[in-house]
Amino acid sequence: MEMQDIIYSLFFYAIAFVLIIAALGIVFMPRIVYSAVCMIIAFLSAAGIFVLLNADFVAVSQVIIYAVGITIIMVFAIMLTAAREDKKLWIAVKFRSLVAIAASGLLFLIILASVTKCITALSSRAGLFAVQEPSQETIQRLAVEGTTLTIGKALLTDYVLPFEILSLLLLAAILGAVVIAGKGQEKLINPTTSTAEEEP
Amino acid sequence: MEQFLEFFIENAGIIAALPLWTFLIIIFGQNLGVYDDKRITAGITCTSTFIGLIWSFFIFLWTLGAQEPFSKNITWLSAGNIELSAGWLVDNLGAMMLLVVTGVSLLIQVYSHGYMAKDPGYHRFFSYLNFFNFSMLGLVLSSNLFQIYIFWELVGLSSYLLIGFWFRRPSAAHAATKAFIINRIGDFGLLVGIIAFLFFSLNWWIASGNIYLSFTELQPAAEYVLTSAGPVVYFLIALAIFFGPIAKSAQFPLHTWLPDAMEGPTPISALIHAATMVAAGVFLIARAYPIFEISPDIMTTIAWIGAITAFITATIAITQYDLKKTLAYSTCSQLGFMVMAMGAGAYAAGLFHLMTHAFFKAMLFLCSGAVIHGLGDQQNMKYMGGLRKHMPVVAYTYLTGCFAISGILFSGFWSKEEIFSGLYGNNMILLGVGLIVALLTSFYMFRSYFLTFEGEYRGHAHPHDAPKVMTVPLILLAIPSTFIGFLLSGVLFLPSFDKYILAGQKAITHAEHHTGFLLPVISLLIALAGLLAAAYLYWDRFKQVRESVKITADNIIRITKPLYALTTNLWYIDKLYYAFIDNVFLPVCNFTANFDKFIIDGLVNLTGLKIRFEGWTLRQFQTGQVQTYLAILFSGLAGLALIFVLLQLLI
Amino acid sequence: MNWEEILIKIFNVELTHYIVLSLILFCIGIMGLIISRNVIRVLMSIEILLSAVNVNFVAFANYTDLSDLKGQVFAIFIMAVAAAEAALGLAILLALYRNKPSVDTEEYKELKG
Secondary structure, three states: OOOHHHHHHHHHHHHHHHHHHHHHHHHHHHOOOHHHHHHHHHHHHHHHHHHHOOHHHHHHHHHHHHHHHHHHHHHHHHHHHHHHHOOOOOOOOOOHHHHHHHHHHHHHHHHHHHHHHHHHHHHOOOOOOOOOOOHHEEEEEEEEOOOOHHHHHHHOOOHHHHHHHHHHHHHHHHHHHHHHHOOOOOHHHHHHHHOOOOOO | OOOHHHHHHEEEEEHHHHHHHHHHHHHHHHHHOOOOHHHHHHHHHHHHHHHHHHHHHHHHHHHHHOOOEEEEEEEEEEEOOOEEEEEEEEEEEHHHHHHHHHHHHHHHHHHHHHHHOOOOHHHHHHHHHHHHHHHHHHHHHHHHHHHHHHHHHHHHHHHHHHHHOOOOHHHHHHHHHHHHHHHHHHHHHHHHHHHHHHHHHHHHHHOOOOOOEEHHHHHHHHHHHHHHHHHHHHHHHHHHHHHHHHHHOOOOHOOOHHHHHHHHOHHHHHHHHOOOOHHHHHHHHHHHHHHHOOOOHHHHHHHHHHHHHHHHHHHHHOOEEEEEHHHHHHHHHHHHHHHHHHHOHHHHHHHHHHHHHHHHHHHHHHHHHHHHHHOOOEHHHHHHHHHHOOOOHHHHHHHHHHHHHHHHOOOHHHHHHHHHHHHHHHOOOHHHHHHHHHHHHHHHHHHHHHHOOOOOOOOOOOOOOHHHHHHHHHHHHHHHHHHHHHOOOOOOOOOOOHHHHHOOOOOOOOOOOOOOOHHHHHHHHHHHHHHHHHHHHOHHHHHHHHHOOOOOOOHHHOHHHHHHHHHHHHHHHHHHHHHHHHHHHHHHHHHHHHHHHHHHHHHHHHHHHHHHHHHHHOOOOOOOHHHHHHHHHHHHHHHHHHHHHHHHHHO | OHHHHHHHHEEEOOOOHHHHHHHHHHHHHHHHHHEEOHHHHHHHHHHHHHHHHHHHHHHHHHHHHOOOOHHHHHHHHHHHHHHHHHHHHHHHHHHHHHHHHOOOOHHOOOOOO
16 A cells, blocks of 8 residues: 555545535535535535546536536526525424435435445456556556646547537526526516505 | 099098198197187187098998909018008008097097086197097008007097196006006007017918018918917917007006096096097907907917906996096996907907997097086085086086996996897806996996986085087987997998908908897896896985985995905005006116116226226326426436346346 | 554455445435425435545546546536536526525425326
8 A cells, every 4th residue: 555545535525425414414404605605615516526536627516516606696596586484494304304314315325225235246257347557557657647638539420419418508597597587577677666555 | 423432542541641740730829829719729620530530421322332342552561571551541440540539639639628618728628638649540551560650659648648638647647647647658569579470470471472561461370370480379368469559548457547547637537538549459459350360379369358357347336436437437347348249259349349448438528527627626525516507408418427437328338238239158157247247337337427417515615517619529429329239230221230240351350249138138237227226325315215224325335344455555556556656667677776776887987996096196297387397298208218128237 | 464454454445445435435425315304404404425435436546547537527517416416406496496485494394196
């Protein structure tokens, strides 16, 4: 065991710990704003995980899209929906909560068991998921160029059709968001004004 | 002249169509508000019936010179090798009935114009009346057994409508329902009989190529059925067909509807009892005579049913105090006479009595209607008496009718004498029953006459005489009631009724006539005895004699208490029926209804309940809350994964 | 199994560790999706789920396919779709909020026959 591996693993455990704690915080934080803060931490630590996995471009994209873009959307959502009933909207005290915890725990255990068994079994033979040692050339290339060039080539050659469809999807999503959120905006005001008129 | 008469024969269906058209005119004219004058309704009704009468008269003239009956048919329904036709058949029997029906109905319609003048349902009454006429004339003109069944049902329907004419009275509605239901029993038997007859004779009709079930070909068909089905089955078929006349002509087990039918307006009683409804039964026996004739068993059955009816209803009539009910039971009794004559083989005598009876019974009913009308709807004879001074025309015509029906020289005498002579050669017991019934007839008819028209007035209303429009038909009916029997009996130069009727029916074997003076004299003496007994018990002139001898009606009633109770309770037949319905029929119905309701439906509902329970269980998961669905989804996923892993471990 | 082997297993980070990490994230996401009462928190849970998938993709790309990096391409796709999803989620949330001024998931239970 080399020192490099130990440092790598220490980094991994630290970031993974933060990620899991932050994810749990998203779910269990009593106030929604704390959840949003936890979400930023979770996304940033996910970017750290990506860095550990030699995915620099994905890590940067993660920071830009998730940690900034989606977080801003969430904060907007919090602001626009007036978080006054924040406190009581924590966790549903219902039967389904028990079911959910049990189901996710069971799922976790089962998949954990199968994953640990399967990966070892699969890696023992040269199968689909066999862990390959990358060639020296590839390591060299990645060290010099990073992953951006490879991803860019893939997106504009092999995956150009999904890429274009994705752009269409984003366009449709933007238009849809505008239409859904903007339709009948006067109704947003009417209930409050009408109740204000009725009160006196 | 031949061609002129041919025209009427070719278009004989017009006679039946005329009342139908009138019916439609009145219905639409009234409901669409075209006219509102009662005289228009009465005018078109009487005109159409009068045209029918003239038409019938020409048809009658044609039959005098004709050798073969005339028949005209169109195919009405063809299914497989069964081909049913509709059309008309004109023969001597039909022509006679046409004359009687149109003649009597014309007079009754004229009378009704006076009787119903103040009734709010005047137009409705006349439309029903026309419908009734249409049904009856169609029945008379029918060319085959199946067509006659259709009109048979129409007659039943129109009698239902007319008996229940004052349907707001519960008793009238009840009587109409009773008449209809009892007629249904008979109609069912008739239908079964016709179908069974057709079933057994189908091959014969196909082979012969005749009109199916045509009356002119009934005799060979009946013989074919007798040989192919055997005597027992044939007897049952004939009995089923005879069930129709039993109900329609009010014969013994099913006679109870006829007295109740008195709830209708009196002209309707006259029409039902004289010309149309009950005559239909006897007419059907005459039409289907070839079927009955070849089986001696069914003939004996018919004769005995007629005799039993005649006797039972005559005894009931003696104790009735309701004027119309007395007449109703007398109708039953006379119909029993006719059926008895038919059954004993005195075919022409039965029809002769049917014709004479049509005239005098119509007149008697119209007289009773005039009395009831004049007394303000009083029907009980206990509150009558002495009406001869107030309404002489009615009294004398009623007296004529009494003489006629009792068989004292007027028309009833001649027809009854023929029946007796027919019975004489055949069955002496039946002859004895007939003579007893004749005695009873004479007694109760004169009893009703003395109670109603003689003595002191015992009621409270102020009797007033009937208007002209009511008395003129009475007088017109009194003429045939008096003379027609004598004229057509063959004594005079005129053609005899028997020869006329039998001319068209070559196949019918006629009972031998006893010619002699003994039987007429005996029947006349018996009738006179009845008259004297009635006069002694109920005429005021014999009051002193009665009181000195101490034999009065009350004393006789006291002595014969059980018999009296028997007849006043109508021989307990009605009570028996009601007891049967209450104690057997309705409990069985209730049981089956409850079985259906609770057991069968219960089983069905139980399966439904199971589904409902399952639905309820599943509905608990359908909260409408997305997260619940997600929870179910993921627990399902976890369960599947668990199963997968467990399978891996086990294998 | 002695301590040394255990230590080697722990400190030699491999594909299995990343898969277990993404599994943990996935289970937390599912739990959050179901037990939250706030609609916004539900949306956040969906993002956690997507992140878990992303981690998985990138980990497989690193350990089995370092030359082509297809997993990373898919991660990019997923991010774009997640961004669209978040935008639409916000729009739908606003539309819902307009009809029923609440972010409580218990209030939205019209999805039944």
